[in-house]
Amino acid sequence: MNYEELIHKTALADERLLVMTAENRALIRNLPGPLGPRFIDTGITEQTMIGAAAGLALRGRVPVVHALATFLTLRAFEFIRTDVGIPHLPVKISAFVPGFLSDGNGPTHQAIEDVSLMRGIPGMTVFAPADEQDMLAMLPAIWASPDPAYLRVNTRPATYQHAPFEMGKAEIVAEGTDITLLTYGMLFEQALIAKDLLIEAGYSVGLVNLRSLKPLDEAAVLDVVKGGSLVVTLEDHFQTGGLYSILAELLLEHELTAKVLPLALKERWYKPGLLSEVLEYEGFTGQHIARRIGERLGDGAHTFGAKTKVVENEFAE
Known part of the structure; x- marks a missing residue:
């Protein structure tokens, strides 16, 4: 269907x-x-x-x-x-x-x-x-x-068998003690690739598909923060006002802090092109994501696998 x-x-x-x-x-x-x-x-x-x-x-x-x-x-x-x-x-x-x-x-x-x-x-x-x-x-x-x-709206084909949907609940794909990726939307596809590359490099990696930004599954996000891993917010959105801001608001409300790496568009629009070109140029392929996380953790020498293949966007206007 x-x-x-x-x-x-x-x-x-x-x-x-x-x-x-x-x-x-x-x-x-x-x-x-x-x-x-x-x-x-x-x-x-x-x-x-x-x-x-x-x-x-x-x-x-x-x-x-x-x-x-x-x-x-x-x-x-x-x-x-x-x-x-x-x-x-x-x-x-x-x-x-x-x-x-x-x-x-x-x-x-x-x-x-x-x-x-x-x-x-x-x-x-x-x-x-x-x-x-x-x-x-x-x-x-x-x-x-x-x-x-x-x-x-996202009509891209699934690369993962999702759990049943429950209003206001995130999908916990994996739990990790070193790194946890929080993401939503089409970048979930690249987050899966990044997770596997980081695991191959020896890291314990979690991944959460938020599904809903409002209502937010606050309990799931707080569990990630309290687990002590590096929290990576991954989104095809401006850094201001999106998931990174949502996380900051939640942490302040609960008087918590965390190690956070925001991967988003910071004060700029992206360069148009085919979807694979956009993700490559802007640094949002699975390989780029894994490498940027590795650099944050002091593992800048690791290549994190081969170049990520991206299926083009069928409905680009």
Whole structure:
């Protein structure tokens, strides 16, 4: 089953669900016929779409809206905050090509501050699946929730068999005493590679797929911190406002400190290209991640394996 099949099946079972798009049909191109009036394309009007979705939600509907992540979170931010966030309406935002998945596009189309913006809205939930399998596992719970939700859409094929999804719970892939990688979204794929390379080099390595940035599995993160390993926050997002900031806020709240290595975009947009080129140039392949962690631990001489192979992004705009 893919995204389109799941939303179609859900809509047939629940007449409240509506599918909306701002002229971006890559995920839902076959649904206008089967859904009829419950498929609404507003054209290239993200603000209008969010406003209309809020009005429909006020009348008992559950709109699932679709557009490019950068335009939803930037162009329509005020509408999400005011029309959806303040009245706490169950509008579900499916944000297309977030982070590095917008690989072929320049800064205007790069949603690398989206987590920061969306988690700042009171009551908004924020989800970032590791791959398509992870996304399909979490969507039924997201769509059934009464809360507004922001989803970083990820249709990349799974390279790991995920545990069942539970709202607000992280997926503990491995536990380690030397290093623990905390990550979300498409970089989980590279984190798995980095974990294996570091284990081959003799390190005890943990890996946590957070799945949800809000609600955050605070207990899982605090367990990692208290374990004393080097905590690596890995994300295709600005360092400011993303996972590194979330971790800092949590540590301060609990009067804790930790050894932390943030791997994120620091005060810059990324250079566009094929996904493999972006990850290589920006230093986010599994090999680069392992090497950067090794350097932090004083193991700068280790090469950490061969160059990582990356499957290109099928849906780059």
